Amino acid sequence: MKKRVLIITYYWPPSGGSGVQRWLKFAKYLPEAGWEPVIFTPENPDFDLKDESLQKEISNELEVMKFPIWEPYQLLDRIRGKKESHPGRVLEQKEQNFVEKAAIWLRANMMIPDPRVFWVKPSVKFLTELIEKGQFQAIITTGPPHSMHLIGRDLKRKTGVFWLADFRDPWSQWEFLDKLPMQNRVRNKHKKLEQEVLQEADVVATISPTFQEDLEKLANRKIALLTNGFDSSDIPKGFSVGEKKADSLHLLYSGIIDSIRNPMPLLKAMREEFSHENADVKFTFVGRVSDQVREEIIADSWLSAHVYFAGYVSHHEVFEYYAKADALALILTNTKNAKGNIPGKLFEYMATSLPILALGDPEGDSAKILDKTGVGEILNHSDRVAIQISLRKLFERSGESEPATGIEQYSRINLSFQLAKLLDADSLS
Incomplete structure (x- = not known):
């Protein structure tokens, strides 16, 4: 009988981009490595890019749980009278009006670590019972958005479940944060939350040797390297x-x-x-x-x-x-x-x-x-x-x-076996 792992990710088809590709492929090949993945993702997310064709890659045997999320961008759209109010896109504009500048300030200083933080408490409440009933032997959180890691932190504290935190980008040292008008107290809050994740997760993984080295300095512990890769079946x-x-x-x-x-x-x-x-x-x-x-x-x-x-x-x-x-x-x-x-x-x-x-x-x-x-x-x-x-x-x-x-070392199937070893805690023991 396969062990079950719950993958908590904001990005999932029909979202496009590399963030969704990483865990779509791991979910595809983990069963061959002895783990049955279950996806937990927002029911009504506000994606930046969409690729409907990725829906075809989701196996009929893969369980996907979708849970409602409230995001402040929808409110901002109504205030602006426009669509696409993500601060990342607003920041690219040469000129910003008062409402847009205020939205960026609120994003920087009131939504910590990011606007998806409102999904944390209801998700933890919903998932705790499932984990306590023994439905999952491990959980994975992937960020950004780094609020996904706060779900993992709280579930770890409540249930003791084995937890792997995956950093696709840095957190407190992420260059995106430098573009925001962030107060020092908020920056320190990011660092505090980051330390909680780095210290409390059973395994922390990231995508590149440099990020691995940086996180090891911050955490004073071993960080696993799990790069992205290619799927030969995509060709x-x-x-x-x-x-x-x-x-x-x-x-x-x-x-x-x-x-x-x-x-x-x-x-x-x-x-x-x-x-x-x-x-x-x-x-x-x-x-x-x-x-x-x-x-x-x-x-x-x-x-x-x-x-x-x-x-x-x-x-x-x-x-x-x-x-x-x-x-x-x-x-x-x-x-x-x-x-x-x-x-x-x-x-x-x-x-x-x-x-x-x-x-x-x-x-x-x-x-x-x-x-x-x-x-x-x-x-x-x-x-x-x-x-x-x-x-x-x-x-x-x-x-x-x-x-x-x-390049075979970077094939998605080989990387999935590496991930399975991390879930089994073999490579870091």
Whole structure:
């Protein structure tokens, strides 16, 4: 008989993005590793991105419990008379009115650790009885939103259930918090709550070696490394990338472009390198691009003629775009958390066998993975000459792409067996 683990996550299909992919895949493969997952997620969440196609990946045998949540964004929408009032998107606006500034201040100082905190108490009340009846041998909480960890903390205190806390991003050291007008007392409250989670969870896991090291310093304890990965079953049957012709280049970026992911150094380097010749080059964005970046591209006559916006497409459809690309662009953050930034998209990129040109920290965790697997390089955002040289090499390259080496360690099924070991407490004993 399989042991049952309750996975408490805010992000679940139809939510899109890497946050949902991580636990959707673990839920898919954990049964093969001896654990039966059960999902606990909001019934009426306010998602930023949606991908309805991900619903098809949920097994009919997977139990998903949905529980009502109240979020303050809905009230703010009514006050503003607009949709999409998430502070993260409002922060990207060049100008903010009084109501928007007030909303950001309230988000920073009154909703600790985040606006989903109102889900904590009712969820704990609902789940306590189920756990006390022995329905679950372990629970997992994944954040952000880090209020999910407060559910785990309270359930641990009430029932003693085995608890794994998964940090997809830092908490008190998260760069997003630095963008908020946060009072010192609130910052200290975040640190206090974070310490409670770090000390009381049976296992703490995170996605990158840098985040692992940072959390170990904060917690003074062992933190497990559990990276993101790729699922070979996501790759459509018959998928292949064509042979690249010399003297042409089609770069593709898949994912979100927001206030902390700036593609302009790469695009400007492309313009400087190729605008003086009638070169066959183009750049395609697949996903949501911030208004600020869009406007800057459209205002530039050369870029507007060579850059294309495909918009947000389903996870399955993105492979159709990969098949038409010559190389993949990866735009990492250029902020204090940049060294530990390993986006889930990196592993999917590697599985395509296309070469990767990334902007980010050349000494960071993603750079080490790319160097080890031999599929690309990461250049500093400010190293214009090196970016142009790399673009020229990609432009002149011809023939088939070399597959990545040693990427099986990042397969979702292998990672699920690693997770099972953590739940069994074998690897940290």
